[in-house]
Structures are given as structure tokens and as C-alpha cells.
Amino acid sequence: MKVLEIKNVHKIYNSSEVKVHAVNGVSLDFEKGEFAAIVGPSGSGKTTLLNMIGGLDTPTSGEIMVDHINLAGLKSSALIDFRMRNIGFVFQSYNLIPVLTAKENVEFIMSLQKWDKKERDQRTLELLKAVGLEDRINSRPSKLSGGQQQRVAVARALASKPKFVLADEPTANLDSKSTETLLDIMEELNREEGITFIFSTHDARVVKKARRVITVEDGQVISDERKN
Amino acid sequence: MIWKTAWKNVWRNKVRSLVVIISITIGIFGGIFGVAVMNGAIAQRVDAALNEEISHIHINDPAFRDNYDIQLLIHNHEQVLTTILETPGVNSVSSRTLITGMANTATKSAGVQIIGIDPEKEKEVMRLNETTIPGTGDFFETASRHNLAYIGEALAKELNIIRYRIDEAVLDSLAAQELPVEVLDKLVPFSGKRFTSEKAFKNEVKGVLSMKEQREYGALIKEEAWSFRTRSKMTLTFLDSEQMQTGAVFRIAGIFDIKNSIFEMGQVLVKNEDLSILTGLAANDYHQMIVRLDDVESTEEVTAALSGKFPGMEVMNWKEIQPDLAMMTDMVQKMYAIFMVIILAALAFGIVNTMLMVVLERTKELGMLTAIGMNKKRVFRMIMLESIFLSMVGGVAGMIVSKILIGLTATRGINFASYAEGFEAMGFAAHIYPSISTSFFITVTVLIIITGVLSSIYPALKALKLDPSEALRTE
Ligand SMILES: Nc1ncnc2c1ncn2[C@@H]1O[C@H](COP(=O)(O)OP(=O)(O)OP(=O)(O)O)[C@@H](O)[C@H]1O
Numbered sequence: 001m002k003v004l005e006i007k008n009v010h011k012i013y014n015s016s017e018v019k020v021h022a023v024n025g026v027s028l029d030f031e032k033g034e035f036a037a038i039v040g041p042s043g044s045g046k047t048t049l050l051n052m053i054g055g056l057d058t059p060t061s062g063e064i065m066v067d068h069i070n071l072a073g074l075k076s077s078a079l080i081d082f083r084m085r086n087i088g089f090v091f092q093s094y095n096l097i098p099v100l101t102a103k104e105n106v107e108f109i110m111s112l113q114k115w116d117k118k119e120r121d122q123r124t125l126e127l128l129k130a131v132g133l134e135d136r137i138n139s140r141p142s143k144l145s146g147g148q149q150q151r152v153a154v155a156r157a158l159a160s161k162p163k164f165v166l167a168d169e170p171t172a173n174l175d176s177k178s179t180e181t182l183l184d185i186m187e188e189l190n191r192e193e194g195i196t197f198i199f200s201t202h203d204a205r206v207v208k209k210a211r212r213v214i215t216v217e218d219g220q221v222i223s224d225e226r227k228n
Numbered sequence: 229m230i231w232k233t234a235w236k237n238v239w240r241n242k243v244r245s246l247v248v249i250i251s252i253t254i255g256i257f258g259g260i261f262g263v264a265v266m267n268g269a270i271a272q273r274v275d276a277a278l279n280e281e282i283s284h285i286h287i288n289d290p291a292f293r294d295n296y297d298i299q300l301l302i303h304n305h306e307q308v309l310t311t312i313l314e315t316p317g318v319n320s321v322s323s324r325t326l327i328t329g330m331a332n333t334a335t336k337s338a339g340v341q342i343i344g345i346d347p348e349k350e351k352e353v354m355r356l357n358e359t360t361i362p363g364t365g366d367f368f369e370t371a372s373r374h375n376l377a378y379i380g381e382a383l384a385k386e387l388n389i390i391r392y393r394i395d396e397a398v399l400d401s402l403a404a405q406e407l408p409v410e411v412l413d414k415l416v417p418f419s420g421k422r423f424t425s426e427k428a429f430k431n432e433v434k435g436v437l438s439m440k441e442q443r444e445y446g447a448l449i450k451e452e453a454w455s456f457r458t459r460s461k462m463t464l465t466f467l468d469s470e471q472m473q474t475g476a477v478f479r480i481a482g483i484f485d486i487k488n489s490i491f492e493m494g495q496v497l498v499k500n501e502d503l504s505i506l507t508g509l510a511a512n513d514y515h516q517m518i519v520r521l522d523d524v525e526s527t528e529e530v531t532a533a534l535s536g537k538f539p540g541m542e543v544m545n546w547k548e549i550q551p552d553l554a555m556m557t558d559m560v561q562k563m564y565a566i567f568m569v570i571i572l573a574a575l576a577f578g579i580v581n582t583m584l585m586v587v588l589e590r591t592k593e594l595g596m597l598t599a600i601g602m603n604k605k606r607v608f609r610m611i612m613l614e615s616i617f618l619s620m621v622g623g624v625a626g627m628i629v630s631k632i633l634i635g636l637t638a639t640r641g642i643n644f645a646s647y648a649e650g651f652e653a654m655g656f657a658a659h660i661y662p663s664i665s666t667s668f669f670i671t672v673t674v675l676i677i678i679t680g681v682l683s684s685i686y687p688a689l690k691a692l693k694l695d696p697s698e699a700l701r702t703e
Pocket residue numbers: 013014015020021022040041042043044045046047048049
């Protein structure tokens with residue numbers, strides 16, 4: 001079952017005098033349950049591509065279909081709502097809400113979705129347990145290590161059971177030990193919950209864990225390999 | 229969750245939030261307290277004017293106030309009196325004879341209005357009897373075979389109804405103020421001696437003290453040694469009903485102190501029975517009736533009713549007699565408004581400025597929130613809530629501080645003693661009891677909330693303009 005189809009997507013930045021062709025005709029399909037890495041040198045267009053997939057940015061041309069829904073057809077408020085229900089995000093610099101505890105950060109989207117309090121608590125606890133932070137549920141981000149914060153971010157991204165999770169260089173700020181833990185957790189959640197993960201990275205160890213590796217250069221896909 | 233997050237966000241930068249909150253608190257407190265002090269001063273002023281100076285309503289011949297013609301009497305006084313007393317809202321009435329004349333003592337004289345009254349009736353309408361300076365006598369209570377006059381402090385000083393005396397009490401009080409023993413010793417010999425003129429007293433003091441001692445302690449000694457002369461004599465002269473110059477000696481029954489030097493200077497109250505013998509008017513001839521109402525609020529109503537009943541007479545209420553009192557109340561209302569507008573504007577700028585900073589600082593976080601699905605309505609609401617919380621905390625703190633301080637000072641009052649002279653010259657008491665109405669408090673609360681809400685709109689709109697992909701790229 002396809003959760004995501006990218007059809008001949010281009011992104012051209014026109015901001016200054018120079019025209020930047022950040023994404024140059026990318027077509028990709030993703031099945032449910034994939035664990036895919038997007039790799040490529042700096043400036044190759046990884047972030048731009050992920051932002052367009054996540055509906056944070058709009059393609060100059062081409063189509064992005066999430067669960068057969070064309071993102072271009074959604075108005076900005078509907079798009080935000082769509083993101084909330086269907087896409088989980090993990091950012092390079094964790095981006096947790098600093099005034100909220102780990103538990104509250106994970107709960108946040110569920111509360112926006114008006115989940116029932118009991119279900120919410122149950123899911124939050126389940127996720128924090130899955131990322132190995134059940135003993136830190138009441139800690140604020142400033143009291144957690146980078147690795148722990150990123151694990152909270154993963155738990156948050158999964159909270160509302162999205163169709164897929166996008167992670168732009170999730171391990172870039174982590175040491176190798178934390179990177180390994182995070183990847184293991186992501187992989188386990190991917191297997192258990194069947195959630196699709198798409199992440200960009202520079203890190204060879206991260207690439208090794210991926211079951212599909214998409215290489216981009218100058219805004220174009222130059223290889224797309226699946227491992228078993 | 230949004231409420232909780234907004235509330236927690238307020239305390240994110242504790243120092244900045246506290247600075248904003250404290251400045252709002254101080255602003256609100258300053259505004260409310262300032263208004264309370266003004267309000268208290270005005271209320272006291274109006275109260276004093278009504279109780280001690282003019283009462284609520286005056287009734288007299290329409291031409292009487294032009295030149296206080298002694299012949300312009302109230303006709304059918306008994307009947308008029310009954311009619312007034314029957315009017316709803318009227319509390320009491322006092323009838324007065326008003327004569328323009330001169331008050332003279334051996335050394336000084338002053339132009340005054342001599343007011344003939346029945347002390348018992350007058351006490352029902354005015355509260356002047358309650359303002360007698362202790363030790364100076366009373367309001368015609370002590371019987372006397374002499375003519376009696378009740379005069380103000382300022383007039384008593386002007387007429388030099390003062391004596392100087394150094395007695396035990398004065399020496400004790402001087403000692404307490406650290407007058408050197410050798411100076412005290414020099415003063416002891418003329419203990420008990422009285423001086424009726426300042427000059428005589430000064431000469432005596434000069435005789436015993438050295439130049440240096442005089443320079444250093446002269447003023448203090450004088451200040452301690454003077455007091456009002458009781459039962460002192462003064463002559464009142466005026467024209468009688470036949471336009472003949474007449475006059476008589478009056479003794480001072482008592483001296484009143486009403487914090488309004490103009491009234492203190494200009495009025496001499498005497499018993500009508502003493503005055504009528506001199507003027508040649510009948511005992512029940514009066515020029516003016518003054519009326520006290522049960523409630524000041526009914527002033528206009530009762531004035532209209534009385535005007536209707538006495539078409540041939542002038543019926544004037546306190547607002548017409550002293551337009552400045554009414555105007556003052558009016559003007560102060562406008563001043564409150566200006567005051568509050570300034571404070572609320574400062575509040576608004578504070579909030580807008582702080583919240584813009586907040587939005588700018590949190591660009592990335594707000595971008596992240598939009599990315600993960602927090603819609604514009606919610607982002608807007610969160611920033612609004614933060615600003616409102618911030619202004620509310622400051623507002624509430626300001627209100628509480630004001631309430632407490634007004635509560636504390638309302639009963640004890642604030643003494644502006646160092647400005648006493650200036651205040652009294654304007655007719656204001658130097659001891660002010662701040663007061664504020666509950667309705668003003670509620671109005672201010674509502675205004676703070678409205679200001680808080682309005683000033684949140686701009687920063688919250690700014691937050692909506694953020695593009696999540698851009699916001700997330702900013703490191
Ligand atoms: N807002 C923008 N305006 C103009 N050019 C942009 C903008 N955002 C990105 N670019 C350009 O688009 C190209 C692709 O950038 P992108 O951030 O997608 O690369 P990336 O592969 O994520 O790089 P990195 O590995 O360093 O994160 C770059 O040349 C970048 O300078």
C-alpha cells in the first residue's frame with residue numbers, strides 16, 4: 001500500500017538574483033512500513049524535499065500525494081490540520097517545547113486533537129516507555145540529554161499515529177552512543193507499529209540501518225536501493 | 229493544554245516577565261492611588277464646604293445678594309419655614325441675618341460678614357460648632373451677659389487675638405525640644421506673666437537673651453508661647469436698618485478652624501438676639517434661610533421643588549453658590565480619564581513590546597508548532613493568552629496593592645503637613661483620606677483586560693505571519 005507518492009517534483013528558489021534549483025525532478029514512491037534514508041552532500045536538497053513532503057513548503061511544480069490526497073489541493077489551514085493527523089516530524093535540534101515536561105510534550109498534539117484524557121495518558125506512557133524514558137516523564141527538556149530529548153521528539157512524532165514520520169538529520173547533534181540508541185528505538189517502533197520512517201542523514205552508521213537508501217545530488221535522485 | 233502552555237510561557241523569562249509585571253503593577257497602583265487621593269481630597273472638600281461653609285440650599289430675596297441690603301427680608305418667615313420643612317428631602321433649616329460690617333480690636337480691623345443665628349437651629353444645619361479649636365471656648369454654649377461672637381482662626385490671628393505667656397507647660401515643651409538649660413533658666417523668671425502684644429513679649433525676651441540666643445531660639449520660643457486669648461473683646465461696627473452707624477463690643481465665644489482661610493477670615497457668627505437689638509430689626513426678621521438635605525444626591529430635585537413653592541424668592545443650591553465645587557468634581561472626572569489613558573497606553577506599549585520580543589525569540593518554536601499541526605487560530609490564541617496573563621497578573625497585583633494601601637490610608641489618612649498652608653489656602657484639608665468607589669475599581673479592571681487583549685492582537689498577528697519551513701531553518 002502506497003502511503004506517499006512524489007511525482008516529478010521541482011523546487012526553484014527565486015528569492016535573490018540567483019535562481020536555485022534545489023529539487024530538480026524527483027519522483028519517488030513509499031510503501032507502508034518503510035524505513036528509508038535520504039542521503040547526499042550538503043546543499044543537495046534533502047531538507048527541501050522533506051519539507052515539501054511534509055507540506056511545510058510547496059513544490060514549484062509536480063505533485064505530492066499522501067495517502068492519495070494531493071497536498072497542493074489543501075488550503076493552508078486544512079494543510080496544518082492534515083499534518084497534525086497524518087505526518088509526524090522529528091527535527092535536527094529536537095525542538096521540544098521547553099516549558100513543558102516530557103509527558104506534556106508528547107501529549108501536546110493529542111490534546112490539540114482533543115483525545116480523551118485516559119487514552120491520552122495511556123498512549124503517552126506507552127510511547128515514553130517505548131523510547132526508554134518512563135522514569136523521566138516529568139522532566140523538562142533542559143533536564144534531559146540531547147539523545148533523550150530526541151527520543152521524546154520521536155515519541156511526540158508518533159503520538160497521533162501518523163501515516164509516516166519525517167526526520168531531517170535526527171542524529172546530527174547526537175554522539176554515536178545516542179545515535180545508536182535512537183536508531184534502535186526508531187527501528188523497533190517501525191517494526192511494531194508499522195509506521196513509515198523517512199529520514200535524511202550524513203551519517204554512514206545511520207545509513208547502514210536503513211532498509212532503503214535514496215541518494216540525491218544537485219536536487220536529483222541518483223540512486224535508490226532497497227536492502228532486506 | 230494551550231492555556232497551561234501559555235501560562236508556563238509567561239514564566240519562561242522570569243526576570244523580563246517580572247519587570248513587565250512590576251511596571252504594570254506600579255502603573256496601575258500609581259493611577260488608582262493618585263485618583264483615590266484626588267477623590268478623597270475632593271470628597272473632603274465638598275463635605276467641608278457643605279457642612280462648614282455653605283450648606284445645601286440658600287433661600288433669600290432675589291436682590292439680596294446684590295449688595296446685602298438690610299431691608300430685603302424674608303416675608304412671612306414662619307410660613308416659609310413650615311413650607312420648607314414640609315418639603316420631602318429637607319432635613320433642617322436655619323434662618324440667618326446677614327450684615328456687612330467691620331471687626332476691630334485695639335490694634336487691627338477687618339471687613340467681615342456678621343451672621344446672626346439661633347445657635348440651636350444652626351447646629352442642625354451646619355457643623356461649624358464641631359470645629360471649635362480646643363481651649364478657645366465653645367459654640368455659644370457657655371451663658372454670658374455679654375454679646376458673643378464665634379470667629380475663625382484666620383480672623384483671630386488677623387485681629388491679633390493672641391497672647392504670649394511662658395508657663396510650666398511651655399517650659400516643659402521647650403525643654404523637650406532641646407532648648408539649652410541656660411536659656412531655659414533665663415526664661416523662668418517671667419513664668420506666668422502674660423503679654424497681649426507680640427512687641428511687649430519680644431522686648432521682654434530680648435531683655436534676658438543674648439543676640440545669638442535670640443537668633444537661634446527666638447522663633448521657637450515665640451511659637452511655643454503664643455495662644456489664642458479666650459473671652460477676648462472685639463468691636464463690631466455696621467449700619468443699622470436706618471443706615472446709621474452702630475456697633476457694640478462682643479466677646480469671643482470660641483474660635484473655629486475649618487481649613488478654609490477665606491471663610492475663616494470673612495465670617496463672624498453672633499446670636500441673632502444680640503444682633504437684632506443693634507440693627508433695629510425685629511427678632512424674627514431674617515435675610516436668608518439655609519437648608520440641609522437628607523441626601524446630597526437629591527440637591528437638584530429639592531431645589532426645583534422649593535423654586536416652585538417660592539417663585540418670588542431666589543433658591544440656590546450649593547452647585548450654583550459655589551460653581552467651582554461642581555466644576556472641580558467635573559474636572560477631576562476628566563483628569564481621572566486622562567490619567568488612566570496615559571497609564572493604559574503605557575501598559576499597552578509594554579505588552580506589545582514584550583510580546584513582540586517573545587514572538588521574535590520563539591520564531592523557531594512557533595514554526596515547529598505550526599509544522600506539527602498547531603493551526604493559526606491556536607497559535608493566535610496562545611500568544612493572546614500569554615499577553616493577557618501577563619497584563620492580568622500585573623493588573624491584579626496593581627489592584628491588590630492599591631486596595632491594600634487605600635484601605636490602610638483610608639482610615640488613617642495621609643498627612644501632607646508640609647504642604648498644609650498651600651492646601652488650606654485652596655480650601656483643601658492637608659490630611660487626606662483616599663477613597664475610591666467600587667465602580668471605579670471595576671471600570672479599571674475591565675479597562676486593563678481590554679487593553680491587555682487589544683495590545684496582544686498585534687504580536688499575535690505577527691506570530692501568524694511565520695512560515696514554518698523558514699522558521700525551522702533559522703538556527
Ligand atoms: N529559502 C531559500 N531560498 C533560497 N535558496 C534556498 C532556500 N532554502 C534552501 N535553499 C537552497 O537550496 C539548496 C538545497 O538546500 P537544502 O537545505 O535542501 O539542502 P540539504 O541537502 O538539506 O543540505 P544540508 O545537508 O546542509 O542540510 C541549497 O543550495 C540552499 O542554499
